[in-house]
Amino acid sequence: MTTIGHLINGEMVTDGDRTQDVFNPATGEAEKKVLLASKQTVEQAIASAEAAFPEWRNTPAIKRARVMFRFKELLEENADHICKLIGQEHGKISHDAAGELQRGIENVEFACGAPQLLKGEHSRNVGPNIDSWSEFQPLGVVAGITPFNFPAMVPMWMFPLAIVCGNTFVLKPSERDPSSTLYIAQLLKEAGLPDGVMNVVNGDKEAVDTLLTDQRIKAVSFVGSTPIAEYIYATANANGKRCQALGGAKNHAIVMPDADMDNAVNQLLGAAFGSSGERCMALSVAVAVGDEAGDALVAKMQNAMTGLSVGAYDNASNDFGPVITCQHKDKVNGFITSAEQQGATVVVDGRNPKVAGYDNGYFVGATLIDGVTPEMDSYKAEIFGPVLQVVRVKTMQEAMKLIDDHEYGNGTCIFTRDGEAARYFSDHIQVGMVGINVPLPVPVAYHSFGGWKRSLFGDLHAYGPDGVRFYTKRKTITQRWPSSGVREGVSFAFPS
Numbered sequence: 001m002t003t004i005g006h007l008i009n010g011e012m013v014t015d016g017d018r019t020q021d022v023f024n025p026a027t028g029e030a031e032k033k034v035l036l037a038s039k040q041t042v043e044q045a046i047a048s049a050e051a052a053f054p055e056w057r058n059t060p061a062i063k064r065a066r067v068m069f070r071f072k073e074l075l076e077e078n079a080d081h082i083c084k085l086i087g088q089e090h091g092k093i094s095h096d097a098a099g100e101l102q103r104g105i106e107n108v109e110f111a112c113g114a115p116q117l118l119k120g121e122h123s124r125n126v127g128p129n130i131d132s133w134s135e136f137q138p139l140g141v142v143a144g145i146t147p148f149n150f151p152a153m154v155p156m157w158m159f160p161l162a163i164v165c166g167n168t169f170v171l172k173p174s175e176r177d178p179s180s181t182l183y184i185a186q187l188l189k190e191a192g193l194p195d196g197v198m199n200v201v202n203g204d205k206e207a208v209d210t211l212l213t214d215q216r217i218k219a220v221s222f223v224g225s226t227p228i229a230e231y232i233y234a235t236a237n238a239n240g241k242r243c244q245a246l247g248g249a250k251n252h253a254i255v256m257p258d259a260d261m262d263n264a265v266n267q268l269l270g271a272a273f274g275s276s277g278e279r280c281m282a283l284s285v286a287v288a289v290g291d292e293a294g295d296a297l298v299a300k301m302q303n304a305m306t307g308l309s310v311g312a313y314d315n316a317s318n319d320f321g322p323v324i325t326c327q328h329k330d331k332v333n334g335f336i337t338s339a340e341q342q343g344a345t346v347v348v349d350g351r352n353p354k355v356a357g358y359d360n361g362y363f364v365g366a367t368l369i370d371g372v373t374p375e376m377d378s379y380k381a382e383i384f385g386p387v388l389q390v391v392r393v394k395t396m397q398e399a400m401k402l403i404d405d406h407e408y409g410n411g412t413c414i415f416t417r418d419g420e421a422a423r424y425f426s427d428h429i430q431v432g433m434v435g436i437n438v439p440l441p442v443p444v445a446y447h448s449f450g451g452w453k454r455s456l457f458g459d460l461h462a463y464g465p466d467g468v469r470f471y472t473k474r475k476t477i478t479q480r481w482p483s484s485g486v487r488e489g490v491s492f493a494f495p496s
Contacts, residue, residue, distance in 0.1 A: 010195030052196030087313025138166030332385030
């Protein structure tokens, strides 16, 4: 059985005796083992990054960008292999994995603009013969802690931009599906990145806590559940680190009476069930305004869902794959059962689907639940599975209050033909990312990603312009070269 190690100072490290099985969620079989880094192993990676920092910091931004240009080419050349690794360990269907990888590559493309992004600001003659400018300097060694659901894309929200800004990086990916992340890091070395600039340690809480408490780490980026995000943010801040911690979500779509219902249904199918609903931007609640809209939505969704196919990653005709673990399968099924017991109607039941040849896989079929209310456990929680719940309200204002009252504020959207309603919704809804007839309003790489309320801890969003600010610190320099022979007297007044 293959054992997955760590990448430290450009070399694969396989020392250690603590391991964890890596499962193929379609078969339910453990096909690999991953080493879990000890505190000493993580410290070795940090030391490697610290040693590489001075030279990398002083490497011209254009040369750092050239590494990223080559890295982008290697990602594209090896896309099929990366997608296969994602499918084997996450279960994501090949076309979905390709979409994930492409969104990651777009962040690499943005990072290739480092010379422009880091130009800083300059003002001449702010006073007599005095010039002033600001520049953006790297922080030092920074770390990323990333989730299982996007093993390629989410790490690329972090390390390409951090590295082109002049930092060195230690990445702790999910131990559930580490192979694609580790392979991508090896492509960076092939692209010409100096040893030690990018390090990958696989591990559990011991590795995480080492990154959070080691004083050599200057900043931490995290994506995962809200309870862990809170812990990451509080611990990093207590240890004097800059931190951005992206947490959970419960994303609502308002379906207005005037919506193009066929289009809304098509969009909801992909947004609710793509990636088996294991997306922090998945649309898991449809809020129908009026019973007429609710009845039409449920009827059309029920009809459209009959053609959905759940199965293994390597069959591109499948729409989505298994969930990540057997325990998570049971958790998702439990939420469906609880909604039913608390009075909702399971219109399409995805519990325990039959997938030929994969009897032991962690499959949950597409599920539609009508008559859900805010008091139900399934409404309050982030299910993170292929489950769409329908809540019925009478007015748009009631729908918006439902969204604003929820503890999460990651993403939302509205389906409508009414421009006035759409503008009012986007102006007033208390959510960080908003779609108008766009169900997954994930910002492109040259904007920034982040929610509100308990979906984000920290002041700066991920990637894009906020990412540049997160991975740099501003230094302002004021300079004067007085004319020869000119001397000023002493002044005790504050300079103006």
